[in-house]
Amino acid sequence: MKIAIGSDHAGFRYKEAIKQYLISHGHDVIDKGTDSEASVDYPRFIRPVAEAVAAGAVDRGIVLGGSGNGEAIAANRVKGVRCALCWNEESARLGRQHNDANVISIGERMISEEMALKIVQIWLDTPFEGGRHLARIQQLDE
Ligand SMILES: O=C(CO)[C@H](O)[C@H](O)COP(=O)(O)O
Numbered sequence: 001m002k003i004a005i006g007s008d009h010a011g012f013r014y015k016e017a018i019k020q021y022l023i024s025h026g027h028d029v030i031d032k033g034t035d036s037e038a039s040v041d042y043p044r045f046i047r048p049v050a051e052a053v054a055a056g057a058v059d060r061g062i063v064l065g066g067s068g069n070g071e072a073i074a075a076n077r078v079k080g081v082r083c084a085l086c087w088n089e090e091s092a093r094l095g096r097q098h099n100d101a102n103v104i105s106i107g108e109r110m111i112s113e114e115m116a117l118k119i120v121q122i123w124l125d126t127p128f129e130g131g132r133h134l135a136r137i138q139q140l141d142e
Pocket residue numbers: 008010011039042064065066067068069070071
C-alpha cells in the first residue's frame with residue numbers, strides 16, 4: 001500500500017517508528033514531514049497528507065501530534081478524507097469497519113509506541129463493513 005505520513009514536533013518520534021514499521025512490512029511510505037522535534041505548526045504538515053489521500057496519490061494517510069486532535073481536525077477539512085482519531089485497538093477497528101477511515105490520527109502524548117503500532121496494524125488489516133455504514137459515509141461528502 002502507498003501511505004502518506006505526517007506529524008508536527010510532538011508526533012515526530014512515533015512518525016519515525018511507524019514509518020520503519022510500514023517499510024519493514026512492504027509498504028511504500030511518503031513522508032510529508034516534519035523532520036525533527038523542533039516546534040512547528042501542525043496544519044503545514046498534516047494538510048499535504050490529507051490532500052494526497054483525497055487526490056488518490058496515495059491509498060491511505062497517517063497523521064500524528066501530541067493529542068492527535070488538531071491533526072484529525074486538519075485532515076478532516078479536506079473533502080474526501082475520513083480521518084479517525086485512534087487511541088486503542090477498538091477505535092482503530094471501528095474506524096475501518098464503520099467509517100472506512102482512509103486516514104488515522106494518533107496522539108504521541110496519549111498512548112505507548114507499542115499501542116500506536118498495534119493501531120496501525122489493525123487499521124491496515126480491517127476491511128470496511130459496508131451495508132448500513134455505506135449510506136452514512138456517502139452523506140458526509142454530500
Ligand atoms: O496535538 C496537537 C494539536 O492537537 C499538537 O501536537 C500540540 O498542540 C503541540 O503542543 P506544543 O506546542 O505545546 O508542543
